[in-house]
Amino acid sequence: MRKVYSRIESIVGNVISVRAEGVRYGELAVVGSRYGDSLAEVIRLRGDEVSLQVYAGGRGISTGDEVRFTGNPMQVSFTDNLLGRVFDGSGKPRDNGPVLTEGLIEIGGPSVNPAKRIIPRNMIRTGIPMIDLFNTLVESQKLPIFSVSGEPYNPLLARIAMQAEVDIIILGGIGLKYDDYLFFKDTLEDGGALSRTIFFVHTASDPVVEALLVPDISLAVAEKFALKGKRVLVLLTDMTNFADAMKEIAITQEQVPSNRGYPGDLYSQLASRYEKAVDFEGAGSITILGVTTMPGDDVTHPVPDNTGYITEGQYYLRNGRIEPFGSLSRLKQLVNDTTRDDHRSIMDGMIKLYANYRESQEKKSMGFRMSEWDDKLLKYGELFERSMMDLSVNIPLEEALDLGWKILADCFGPEETGLKTDLIKQFWPREAVR
Amino acid sequence: MTTGKVLAINGNMVSVTVSGDVSMNEVGYIVLGEKRLKAEVIRIRGDQAELQVFEITRGISVGDPVEFTGELLAVELGPGLLTTIVDGLQNPLPELAERSGFFLERGLYLQALPRNKTWHFTPTVKAGDTVVRGDALGHVPEGIFEHWIMVPFGIFGSCTVVSVAPEGDYNVDHEIATVKDERGETHTLTMVFEWPVKRAIDAYEERLRPEVPMVTKVRIVDTFLPVARGGTYCIPGPFGAGKTVLQQITSRNADVDIVIIAACGERAGEVVETLREFPELTDPRTGKSLMERTVIICNTSSMPVAAREASVYTAVTIAEYYRQMGLNVLLLADSTSRWAQAMREMSGRLEEIPGEEAFPAYLESVIAAFYERAGLVRLRTGATGSVTIGGTVSPAGGNFEEPVTQATLKVVGAFHGLSRARSDARKYPAIDPMDSWSKYNGTVDRSMTEYARGVLFRGDEVGQMMKVVGEEGTAVEDYILYLKSDFLDAVYLQQNAFDKVDAAVGTERQRHVFDLLYQILGSHIRIESKEEARTFFYQMRQKFIDYNSAEWESEEFRKLEQELRELLGTVASGLERAAQEAYDNRGNYA
């Protein structure tokens, strides 16, 4: 039986401190207050002074409340019984199912040895040309959707999840709206995927500290499934809420902020989560799709900025479309060399021309006369947006490539495309008349 | 040895009460049951020392014992470093994987150099000879190199060789020589010795000015923004602009003997690409696998932060070591910002007074001191060796007006700034040709590249102007200038990293192609209408792109060049005066 301490010395924000001995760094304690028990984690030790971060928050905690140390760090149960279940950030059931206690595993475990990683090699087909053709998603990739609030990022996330051929889906909701949670649940249910889904959901009304646990708990479970050979897709929405929770806590702890109030280790904190994405040789994989909402549609805001530096690209969702500029899949080149010979060239060539279209469009908006070339570009851009960029388009990659050639041939002569001659010989649509 | 007890724990910083002497940067181990966690002393006040722990600190308690080693944080130097893949503290990752599987296990440390391997040693000194630190006692073949077995850099003053092993096969721990120093102390030497990573190796005669270009086979770099052997350069750029790809390309193609890759706080996946592909790729210079000239120091973003801070020093120390053998070494660090952030995290825990963006006040001097470790040196043998350092910088928000970029720009010799606009438009490598600069000489004559840059600038001005006055308000002449600059960009500055041929362009080809390009840029073009001009340049561009991917000096290459010249001939009438002048004044490079 571990010792119980009943004298809390200080309560600042979500952090309490007690005097205790033999406590380990990172250990978990249970704080019993009259509003119920909450877990708390040791975040600082100095002599016999122990500071703990209370998951349920400091509100309502009394200096006379009991603190019981468990001797363990934060753990979660790992069993197949997790499937189809809904939990909160600290692993407590949110549905009416039983509390799971078997097969406890630690969360926030060590990182994978880079020497044991393999080069990702499997394309994940989504049927969305802006993804499959221009920014191919790859198994074991970590990739967020950058979005302003109000864009349909959760529906996009759900759609990709449903199309992707994975064994297990883990939804980590951070500050998730209850409606959105229901939306995910319904979509997965309609698609028959609920029984292979696990929810770890922290909603906007839950204590802030619990938001911090969601990625770790989701990824710890994902890792175990992946080691057992499962291809796991982890959805984390919205990681900006995760970062904001970190900021809030850092500020109450009077840490020196680095940039707009965010702590200096924001990058490392985000990285240690995203880097859990992996393809295990001879076992399964973890793919992470996140959502990063951008305050004020500002990519240079510290959260999207640090995220972009960590993840393997991003899908930039704006005006209901995945924007070609700003969107990127860094792993695309690992898979798009074996899809079709023209894949890479169409991918770059169409975007270069689209960039020219944007310039012409700008000129036009300023009232300049359009040259013949401008007119071609305007036609092209309009066609591209309508038949490729629109999110309702749902076609396989090969069809999208053919469509690309068709659009080019509809608008340009071959030498105006900047594409290599041998590809033009092979793929330029014959029936195209200029 | 000095011991201590844990007093406080905050993140990866542990305060320890110490009984006895400790030194700054000394290594200590926190004893946690069976495990010993490595840490480095980063502050000493009275009998209390602060240590940064190179591991996750979970599970440590107040009162846990600490053992100090009396040694500074150091790396092992000796044959077998090449081809190794190590973490920031020089633990070999493949061997760690053999021991602990998929995950990095904390407290597990292994020797960097293989112990079971033997090396064929040939002595070059004999008993009675006088030697000083850095002198070769003999050599062993390491892959394609002659690896010098040197007098350790930490033995000062002249020494007399007492004995030396005869030619034969030995492992690194075998006694290879004994020497007696000036104070009469005898040192038993093996093929391996340690050197503290945070001290520059200075066992050379003098530092020279870097003059010879380090060819990267990236056109925009070699021709316009060259890097010299022994020089320094930086690649700042927003996320996704292409810093890592540029370094990866350089690590393959750079015309140097040895490449040290420091993957510092970035994605693990990127290193995996290198370490899986390099063994398969052949080095065109030697015909051997690229891995044989490579060392990978890999402390990626989810690995402990303190070891990340150490990793760049580990890398540069290994680079300096090979430089001491008269080799040209290139160190590529990706990303120096992550290293700076590691310093920032620790500075915050130490509660130091923060500077701009919470970086420590000493950021600038630390960055300067790091790049200062690059250089071209003359050794005692008269041979020269060099360490070239190229570091990427990841500025917050992609804004170069931030402490790390600014501190770096103050000290480097070349600046390859990547631009978001260029990477968005898929203009790779996305080095901004306007903002970037280099203080070094390149493969092509400066007066000619200056002329070409002039075309770029003037053409860009026309482009800006056109945004205001429209195409209709632009003279044909100006419009042609605009098309020329666009052409230069499309066929020369941009380079297709995924094209077999275009990916790497050697010096000879660069000079040859630049010459043709120069003819095009410098010519008077007699075309009357803008539409015609555009058509002409797009035709030229198309051919030039095909030309760029034609094998050097192949039939195809000659044919396309002929066609390009003919096409140019239809509209060109001689070089413009300025172009002719620059051409006539060109230095004799060929």
Ligand SMILES: Nc1ncnc2c1ncn2[C@@H]1O[C@H](COP(=O)(O)OP(=O)(O)OP(=O)(O)O)[C@@H](O)[C@H]1O
């Ligand atoms: N030279 C190039 N040719 C073709 N594609 C490129 C080139 N450079 C970059 N890219 C594309 O851009 C992507 C991002 O490049 P890279 O990973 O080098 O960016 P980065 O600047 O290192 O970003 P970060 O700071 O986030 O690490 C690549 O995965 C690739 O798709």
Ligand SMILES: [Mg+2]
């Ligand atoms: Mg990078």
